[in-house]
Amino acid sequence: MAQAAHAAARVPTSAIDERIDGALQHLRNPKVQAGVVLGSHARRAMSEFLHGRDFVEIPPVIVAPVTDPLNHPVSDPRVDYYGHDFQLTRSMIFHKQLATLAFEKVFCFSPNLRFEPLDRSGTGRHLVEFTQMDLEVRDAGRDDIMRLVEEMLTSVVSTVRSRAAPILQELGRTLPPISSRLRRVRYEDAQKEFGPSFELELSRRAKEPFWIIDIPLLEREFYDREDPKHPGFLLDMDLIYPEGYGEAISGGEREHELGRILERIRAKGQTPDEFRWYVEAARQGLPPSCGFGIGIERLSRWLGGLRTVEETTLFPKRIGAWSL
Numbered sequence: 001m002a003q004a005a006h007a008a009a010r011v012p013t014s015a016i017d018e019r020i021d022g023a024l025q026h027l028r029n030p031k032v033q034a035g036v037v038l039g040s041h042a043r044r045a046m047s048e049f050l051h052g053r054d055f056v057e058i059p060p061v062i063v064a065p066v067t068d069p070l071n072h073p074v075s076d077p078r079v080d081y082y083g084h085d086f087q088l089t090r091s092m093i094f095h096k097q098l099a100t101l102a103f104e105k106v107f108c109f110s111p112n113l114r115f116e117p118l119d120r121s122g123t124g125r126h127l128v129e130f131t132q133m134d135l136e137v138r139d140a141g142r143d144d145i146m147r148l149v150e151e152m153l154t155s156v157v158s159t160v161r162s163r164a165a166p167i168l169q170e171l172g173r174t175l176p177p178i179s180s181r182l183r184r185v186r187y188e189d190a191q192k193e194f195g196p197s198f199e200l201e202l203s204r205r206a207k208e209p210f211w212i213i214d215i216p217l218l219e220r221e222f223y224d225r226e227d228p229k230h231p232g233f234l235l236d237m238d239l240i241y242p243e244g245y246g247e248a249i250s251g252g253e254r255e256h257e258l259g260r261i262l263e264r265i266r267a268k269g270q271t272p273d274e275f276r277w278y279v280e281a282a283r284q285g286l287p288p289s290c291g292f293g294i295g296i297e298r299l300s301r302w303l304g305g306l307r308t309v310e311e312t313t314l315f316p317k318r319i320g321a322w323s324l
Helices: 002-009 013-028 030-051 093-099 142-163 165-171 187-194 198-205 258-267 272-284 296-304
Strands: 078-081 084-088 105-113 129-138 184-186 210-216 233-241 246-253 289-295
Touching: 013 030, 030 105, 030 129, 030 142, 030 165, 030 296, 093 105, 093 129, 093 272, 093 289, 129 142, 129 296, 142 165, 142 233, 142 246, 142 289, 142 296, 165 296, 184 187, 187 198, 187 210, 198 210, 198 233, 198 246, 233 289, 246 296, 258 272, 289 296
Parallel strands: 184 210
Antiparallel strands: 078 084, 105 129, 129 289, 210 233, 233 246, 246 289
16 A cells, blocks of 8 residues: 555656546546436436336445456455455346345346456456446346347337437437347357457447357356256357447356355356355355346447447546546
8 A cells, every 4th residue: 555655656746637637628528428418318218117127226235245256357456344355346246146035126236346457448348447237037037138138228229319319419329220139149159150259240240239148158157057958058148239339238047056056166266265155145045047237338338329438437447547
């Protein structure tokens, strides 16, 4: 901590002033303001849609003894509070699964913190701090949730077209149509045809959102459920935006049986002790469930046809950069 403070003290006052100046100019940028308003409309539309289907909105969890391990390396900021070790929320995955013990259908607008590596700084899709609408449904299967997403996205696009028409016109944005049933593409088929960058290539070619399904076991975290009919593949699904905007949604069915959870943890090279709190909950019994998370900033970017996710938030936390 002392080293960080000392390093900050060496930053010239003029450089600090320039950073503050840039942040204030960002706040005044009409395109940024439009992106924020689109996000506001999208949140409201999703909330109305889900409340209309008897979902319970739960409060977000900011710090906890366990959070999403993710399937790619990120820094792991922790907080020691009177000897209790807490992590900052990377996603609500464990908490929303546990929430289905209390309610059948839950959703949450969850602030997430992911201290990503520098190689993601130029994608236009990543921020250190972002908001995700996380959703989970007890006893639901993948097909159930995919249908729910298709209905929700159709509703959100229709609502934004209506309520934010002047903003879309100002941005010169015409939203593409959304089919009632979106195309499904198998992960391995896409990878075989387009190589490791298949997701972005397919996104650039697409005219409307589409699904990537049947994701290989090792490509995802231990909590995603392996398909009992197709060992080695997960009952997962990713929704991909068209026009090169990339991933919109990641979700799937969850492992809920203790034996399977322990087996999957060890297969990932992790230990049950790392997830003791969650493992104990599974020992007492977790219901089957399925859900997804959708990033609000990425959704706002696509809705507005914006260049980067930074244009959808007033205070963007850029990877490896200073920010307010």
